[in-house]
Amino acid sequence: MLTVKNLNIFYGRKQIIENASFSIKPGEIVGLIGPNGAGKTTIMKTLLGLTKFTGSISFNNQPITANNHKALQNVGALIENPAIYPFLSGKDNLSLYSTDKDEVAELITKLQMNSYIQRQAKSYSIGMKQKLGIALALLNHPQFVILDEPMNGLDIETTILIRKIIHEYAHKGTAFLISSHVLSELQKVMTSVIILNQGHIIMDVPVSQFQERDSQQYRLVTTDNQTAIKLLTANSITVTPTSAGLIVNKDALSQIQQILFENQIWLRELVPNVPSFEKKIITVLKERRKNSNGK
Ligand SMILES: Nc1ncnc2c1ncn2[C@@H]1O[C@H](COP(=O)(O)OP(=O)(O)OP(=O)(O)O)[C@@H](O)[C@H]1O
Numbered sequence: 001m002l003t004v005k006n007l008n009i010f011y012g013r014k015q016i017i018e019n020a021s022f023s024i025k026p027g028e029i030v031g032l033i034g035p036n037g038a039g040k041t042t043i044m045k046t047l048l049g050l051t052k053f054t055g056s057i058s059f060n061n062q063p064i065t066a067n068n069h070k071a072l073q074n075v076g077a078l079i080e081n082p083a084i085y086p087f088l089s090g091k092d093n094l095s096l097y098s099t100d101k102d103e104v105a106e107l108i109t110k111l112q113m114n115s116y117i118q119r120q121a122k123s124y125s126i127g128m129k130q131k132l133g134i135a136l137a138l139l140n141h142p143q144f145v146i147l148d149e150p151m152n153g154l155d156i157e158t159t160i161l162i163r164k165i166i167h168e169y170a171h172k173g174t175a176f177l178i179s180s181h182v183l184s185e186l187q188k189v190m191t192s193v194i195i196l197n198q199g200h201i202i203m204d205v206p207v208s209q210f211q212e213r214d215s216q217q218y219r220l221v222t223t224d225n226q227t228a229i230k231l232l233t234a235n236s237i238t239v240t241p242t243s244a245g246l247i248v249n250k251d252a253l254s255q256i257q258q259i260l261f262e263n264q265i266w267l268r269e270l271v272p273n274v275p276s277f278e279k280k281i282i283t284v285l286k287e288r289r290k291n292s293n294g295k
Pocket of ligand 1: 016034035036037039040042043
């Protein structure tokens with residue numbers, strides 16, 4: 001659906017994006033993650049034909065360039081502040097971009113905007129404007145939607161609602177590219193992740209693969225953790241006690257269970273010790289910085 005090859009973007013003499021290549025398939029929800037200034041918004045703007053670049057971008061095999069936006073007919077976007085006319089009502093804003101009254105009404109209901117959609121948009125709160133911006137991005141049944149920090153200013157219930165809507169559209173084949181600093185939120189929707197650092201893509205993997213990193217450790221809770229630590233250590237098994245239980249290596253699990261069983265200590269919990277998504281991202285970025293400093 002979307003193919004980006006060897007993308008290079010300069011602002012003046014400064015290179016912002018260097019040799020970025022990636023592709024997005026129908027129904028995929030791709031999270032674009034990276035520190036401030038990494039180039040996330042720049043990539044998103046470029047996909048919308050708003051910035052000059054070298055390399056190639058194609059959508060459904062049609063090229064997108066700064067001068068050719070034809071391929072963008074099926075692309076919706078919310079980037080930075082939503083382009084909303086303040087003196088028009090929310091409904092009129094939506095109607096400007098769509099002649100399909102049923103779709104407009106459906107989106108208003110879906111996004112739970114009925115109570116204020118007839119009011120002038122200038123009276124909207126930040127969250128209301130954000131919801132209207134998301135509705136604009138979803139208008140006209142887009143095949144691909146770009147959302148830059150979509151959860152900005154949204155309360156918890158609305159965040160859950162938007163997540164549900166994104167899943168619903170993706171299920172029908174719409175692809176998404178979403179940037180967010182709220183990693184816990186992004187983690188709940190994305191199917192793959194692109195990590196960007198100083199204009200370089202340093203990781204582009206399905207989320208399942210990303211989560212498999214480091215899952216070599218298990219956390220266990222027993223009926224007597226203190227004795228368990230002594231027994232395991234005496235058997236040369238490495239144990240790291242934490243407030244949530246004992247962290248052990250996956251390889252030692254059979255031996256651990258045998259020792260505990262022989263000493264009548266029973267397992268209360270035995271789960272893979274998966275580091276938080278946030279921790280993983282930080283580890284990936286740190287590894288990258290260490291490697292590039294060592295060069
Ligand atoms: N119009 C511009 N002119 C010159 N430099 C720019 C312009 N827009 C962005 N930049 C620079 O490009 C780099 C990438 O900015 P960009 O906004 O794409 O980062 P980002 O990853 O979206 O950051 P954030 O998470 O803070 O939103 C930054 O160094 C920024 O200063």
